[in-house]
Amino acid sequence: MNNKSFRNLAKPYVYWLYLLALLPVFVMVFLAFVKSEGIAFDEMGFSLESFALLTEPSTIVAFRNSFFYAFVSTVFSLVIGYFVAYRIFKSKFNNKFLVLTMLILPMWSNLLLRTEALGNIMEHNNILTDLLSRTGITLSIGIKGTPLAVLIGLVFTYLPFAILPIYTALEKISYSLEEAALDLGLTETKKFWKVIFPLSLKGVVSAAILVFLPSLSGFAIPQILGKGNIVLIGNVIEESFRNMNYNFGSLLSIIILVFILGSILIISKTDKEGETLL
Amino acid sequence: MEKKVIIELSHVTKKFDDDIIVNDLSLQIFENEFITLLGPSGCGKTTTLRMIGGFEKANSGDIIINGKIFNELPPYARPINTVFQSYALFPHLNVVDNVAFGLNNRPMSYLLHFFGEEKIINEIKLETKSETVSKKQIKQKVNEKIYLASKEALQMVSLKGFETRKITQLSGGQQQRVALARAIVNKPQILLLDEPLAALDLKLRQNMQYELKEMQRKLGITFIFVTHDQEEAMTMSDRIVVMKNGLIEQMGTPKHIYNEPVNRYVANFIGESNIIRGTYVKKDLVNFMGVDFECTGYKFANKEVVDVVIRPEDFDVVSLEVAKLKGIVTSSIFKGVHNELTVLVDGVELMVNTYETYQVGEPIGLKVDPYEIHLMKVTANEQ
Numbered sequence: 001m002n003n004k005s006f007r008n009l010a011k012p013y014v015y016w017l018y019l020l021a022l023l024p025v026f027v028m029v030f031l032a033f034v035k036s037e038g039i040a041f042d043e044m045g046f047s048l049e050s051f052a053l054l055t056e057p058s059t060i061v062a063f064r065n066s067f068f069y070a071f072v073s074t075v076f077s078l079v080i081g082y083f084v085a086y087r088i089f090k091s092k093f094n095n096k097f098l099v100l101t102m103l104i105l106p107m108w109s110n111l112l113l114r115t116e117a118l119g120n121i122m123e124h125n126n127i128l129t130d131l132l133s134r135t136g137i138t139l140s141i142g143i144k145g146t147p148l149a150v151l152i153g154l155v156f157t158y159l160p161f162a163i164l165p166i167y168t169a170l171e172k173i174s175y176s177l178e179e180a181a182l183d184l185g186l187t188e189t190k191k192f193w194k195v196i197f198p199l200s201l202k203g204v205v206s207a208a209i210l211v212f213l214p215s216l217s218g219f220a221i222p223q224i225l226g227k228g229n230i231v232l233i234g235n236v237i238e239e240s241f242r243n244m245n246y247n248f249g250s251l252l253s254i255i256i257l258v259f260i261l262g263s264i265l266i267i268s269k270t271d272k273e274g275e276t277l278l
Numbered sequence: 279m280e281k282k283v284i285i286e287l288s289h290v291t292k293k294f295d296d297d298i299i300v301n302d303l304s305l306q307i308f309e310n311e312f313i314t315l316l317g318p319s320g321c322g323k324t325t326t327l328r329m330i331g332g333f334e335k336a337n338s339g340d341i342i343i344n345g346k347i348f349n350e351l352p353p354y355a356r357p358i359n360t361v362f363q364s365y366a367l368f369p370h371l372n373v374v375d376n377v378a379f380g381l382n383n384r385p386m387s388y389l390l391h392f393f394g395e396e397k398i399i400n401e402i403k404l405e406t407k408s409e410t411v412s413k414k415q416i417k418q419k420v421n422e423k424i425y426l427a428s429k430e431a432l433q434m435v436s437l438k439g440f441e442t443r444k445i446t447q448l449s450g451g452q453q454q455r456v457a458l459a460r461a462i463v464n465k466p467q468i469l470l471l472d473e474p475l476a477a478l479d480l481k482l483r484q485n486m487q488y489e490l491k492e493m494q495r496k497l498g499i500t501f502i503f504v505t506h507d508q509e510e511a512m513t514m515s516d517r518i519v520v521m522k523n524g525l526i527e528q529m530g531t532p533k534h535i536y537n538e539p540v541n542r543y544v545a546n547f548i549g550e551s552n553i554i555r556g557t558y559v560k561k562d563l564v565n566f567m568g569v570d571f572e573c574t575g576y577k578f579a580n581k582e583v584v585d586v587v588i589r590p591e592d593f594d595v596v597s598l599e600v601a602k603l604k605g606i607v608t609s610s611i612f613k614g615v616h617n618e619l620t621v622l623v624d625g626v627e628l629m630v631n632t633y634e635t636y637q638v639g640e641p642i643g644l645k646v647d648p649y650e651i652h653l654m655k656v657t658a659n660e661q
Binding site: 176180181199 | 333353358367368379380461
């Protein structure tokens with residue numbers, strides 16, 4: 001088979017991509033600049049009303065919340081993720097990928113289900129407290145609906161996305177470099193900071209973006225674990241579409257899209273392998 | 279002049295699981311010596327080097343440097359630097375930062391001692407023309423010194439002007455030189471080289487061999503070199519240690535090992551040679567291939583079976599009348615300076631080097647001078 005036939009094989013996907021990914025983006029751009037009821041063409045007209053909504057205090061708060069929660073959960077995920085990745089990297093397990101798979105395992109269950117379950121044990125009187133009370137331990141924490149709950153949810157969900165790229169970057173560091181560092185008079189601590197850490201930075205950048213982006217744009221976790229008390233930009237988008245305000249929803253989606261594209265640009269500059277993880 | 283022992287391995291044994299890699303090895307290495315550990319892969323030479331460098335711990339035995347036992351000391355506490363086989367250059371640093379890496383990461387107290395505290399303070403005083411010297415000035419001066427030393431080291435390996443290059447922009451030979459500069463800039467007492475030339479092409483390798491030897495003479499550092507290439511070992515070493523299965527087979531100057539190998543293994547490993555089973559008839563007379571040859575300087579029991587080593591260049595091609603051995607040329611390969619002949623004598627193929635040209639199928643006569651005949655004891659496992 002020659003190259004051309006192979007190219008033909010890709011065509012169904014290419015058309016799919018044009019029709020269901022690229023076209024909707026243009027539709028969203030179009031919707032952002034008009035005023036309409038849903039996608040109804042009657043009474044549609046050019047309008048910058050959606051842009052005016054951007055300066056509404058509630059939108060600004062949502063954006064601020066989004067960035068704050070995304071930032072904090074990224075920092076926590078990176079710190080914890082680095083420790084875990086480094087521990088696996090240094091361990092003498094024969095099958096390190098098995099360990100990694102076990103860490104990723106929760107990702108294979110449905111996000112909503114997982115988040116609901118997490119929310120459940122964050123409330124008073126759940127199955128865990130019930131079990132514990134039978135053994136005589138009374139422990140009950142009700143944090144659902146607090147910022148802490150949302151943060152725990154975000155870190156819990158996106159931590160695997162931090163571990164994987166950091167681990168991949170660490171695994172690429174040749175052991176001879178560590179030996180060279182020791183040979184040149186570095187102590188173990190210095191070796192880490194001067195050789196291992198700088199060489200794993202690529203993975204850290206990828207990890208940061210992989211955690212930051214979904215935390216920034218997601219809406220299920222703050223909705224469920226925040227009980228609606230904490231509104232992120234994802235929730236505003238969801239609400240806009242639900243209230244038939246496609247114009248405002250589209251505008252916000254496009255703003256998020258710009259952030260994502262910018263991040264991909266950063267990754268492609270720093271970490272070639274990280275791209276594939278996105 | 280009595281040579282000073284700088285490093286001594288005393289009954290060192292190293293096992294990986296149950297495999298004995300280095301077996302009760304004892305070795306003394308002198309100051310300013312270029313010593314080569316030579317052997318095929320798996321003979322324990324690299325493991326020996328790594329134990330000296332502190333990357334592996336010996337299961338038993340002592341490693342003594344300058345009279346002190348160094349068994350438990352980590353690599354950074356040893357007056358030793360290593361040039362790794364893979365070079366192990368830091369990809370996130372440029373050339374000069376790679377070279378300066380070791381010194382850059384030493385504590386200030388070490389650096390002041392390294393460069394001479396007095397000297398640094400005096401230099402600053404001279405420059406600033408003031409009597410007080412601040413800590414910041416010292417730090418600055420030491421930093422200057424580190425980069426000056428690094429540049430000098432780069433100059434020494436002929437890489438001047440490459441300072442700001444990235445490691446990935448260098449060729450294999452250049453990377454090898456950076457690795458060398460990175461080690462020697464620390465002025466170690468001992469430099470370990472783990473097959474550093476293995477990845478280079480022939481021409482470059484030969485050049486580097488001379489340069490390494492020259493550098494060792496200039497710097498006055500003890501070089502411990504590991505290789506499986508006997509030619510490399512011959513060219514550079516003051517002494518060669520031939521190893522096999524974690525044991526030292528023979529140790530001595532290149533000349534000594536080449537001319538008087540102790541057994542078949544060493545003879546085979548060092549250069550091309552013809553090894554023929556023979557019988558020590560009586561003093562100064564040995565019989566092989568059915569002919570009696572005179573020899574000198576060997577003591578064996580009469581009638582003892584021995585291995586006879588004759589180097590290809592030690593055969594003299596003579597006219598058939600005076601020849602001790604007569605044979606037919608079965609192949610002739612032009613090697614530049616000489617021709618490498620294979621001569622079939624009584625069903626035994628002998629390798630003969632000669633400057634003359636002979637045709638395949640031509641009968642020729644061979645002769646060996648008594649002092650060119652080297653006899654070896656037949657070791658038990660070879661009989």
